[in-house]
Amino acid sequence: MTLVGPVMTSPLLYPLLAGLCSLDGVLPMIPSEAAVLASGVFAHSGTPSVVLVVLATALGVFVGDHLAYGLSRSVLGPRLINRSRHVSRAVAAAGRQLDRRTGLLIVMSRFLPGGRVTMNLACGTARLPLARFSPASAVAAVAWAAYTAGLGFVGGAAFVENPLLGLGVGLGLSFAFGGLIELVRRRISNRKPHPGHPAETLPARAG
Known part of the structure; x- marks a missing residue:
């Protein structure tokens, strides 16, 4: 945290966040989420500005989404x-x-x-028009940026004396929320009838 502190009080933090979140769109191993959470933790003290953190993060996410989208539509995609x-299976699904x-x-x-990354690649591969992709990407970018920076901000408020613990709690809550959404998605998918199920074949036989 001693090493991170000077970065959090530097004006270079905002372009750094935007750059990390942009690259994270095509290189998922970049820890952009941890950087945004850490920025939110430090923002509780007034520096950096939580509003600018959200805006820089959202801009980076939006650009990163379009990098993955454009890459999937290119020859290399x-x-x-x-x-x-x-x-390939995840993108096809x-x-x-x-x-x-x-x-x-x-x-x-x-x-x-x-x-x-999977959804952006799928949108590009499916040739989804930018007129439909870009607005949804913008909404998603702002929502994720506000959510992630907000988790860090709350963690910083709850653990004023130990910012590292606030960062850890923020990461834990983020993973838990993502796991909950994935669990709900899988349950909904499992309820859908599969091909060959009697519910689908019966009308065809009756006809």
Whole structure:
């Protein structure tokens, strides 16, 4: 925390947050969430500004979303996606759901582990028009930025004497919330009838 302190009071923090969140759109191993949470923890003391933290983060997320979207529509996109069977399956599964509630899916994916990159790649692969992708991406970026910085801010308020503990609590709550959304999503998916289920085959046979 001694090393992080000077960064949090520097004007360079805001472009740093924007850059990290942009790169995180194509390189998920970058710890942008931890950086935003830490900024929120320190923002409780008045420096940095929590409003500027949210704006810089949202801008970075929005740009990162479009980097992944553009990459998936490029010549290199399919090659990179198909290099990993897990990624290709996840992108294909997300793409099949884009015809229904596109905006809601894009927003919800920001709160799922790995969901942001997968959904953005799926939108690009499916050739979703920017007129539909960009507004949903903007809403998702602002929502995630406010949520993540807010968790850090609350953690900083609750653990004034120990900012590191506030950061840890913020990370824990973020993971728990993402896991809860994923659990709800899986339960909803499991309730849907599968191909070959009697509920689907009966009308065809009756006809």
